[in-house]
Amino acid sequence: MSPQEIMDRASEIVPTVSMATVYRTIRSLEELGEIVPVELPGEPPRYEMAGKDHHHHFMCESCGKAFEVDACPGNLSHMTPDGFRLTRHDITLYGTCKACNS
Ligand SMILES: [Zn+2]
Ligand SMILES: [Zn+2]
The missing domain is CATH 1.10.10.10 (Winged helix-like DNA-binding domain superfamily/Winged helix DNA-binding domain)
Incomplete structure (x- = not known):
């Protein structure tokens, strides 16, 4: 919040x-x-x-609120360039929330 x-x-x-x-x-x-x-x-x-356990956030571009997202794409090291080592990731999803959609 x-x-x-x-x-x-x-x-x-x-x-x-x-x-x-x-x-x-x-x-x-x-x-x-x-x-x-x-x-x-x-x-x-x-x-x-x-x-809290590892989680991500969804940002509503209409009302500006941030929501927790429990899902995670998992290990993203396949996106890491050769010779690099991934230690963590942080993902923010953007769109409109349920309240703004109704
Ligand atoms: Zn919203
Ligand atoms: Zn994750």
Whole structure:
């Protein structure tokens, strides 16, 4: 979730919550290792719970939300140039989400 999404969710529970509180909470949860930043190309960092299994993200180009994708194409070393060694990959899918499609 982006800080703004966290803010929207939090203000449903605590109407007086401020953006400063959200950023402060994000920082302390990150220091505790409870959450990790999700870096999507050209996007401000989002955050998710730490310790999830390997997964990818789907970025809705209509509403701008990011969704988790459990599927993975697996070992992509067949795409790696000769003499290179692949250590990890990061895949972002783009399109429109279910809510935006209906
Ligand atoms: Zn959408
Ligand atoms: Zn993968």
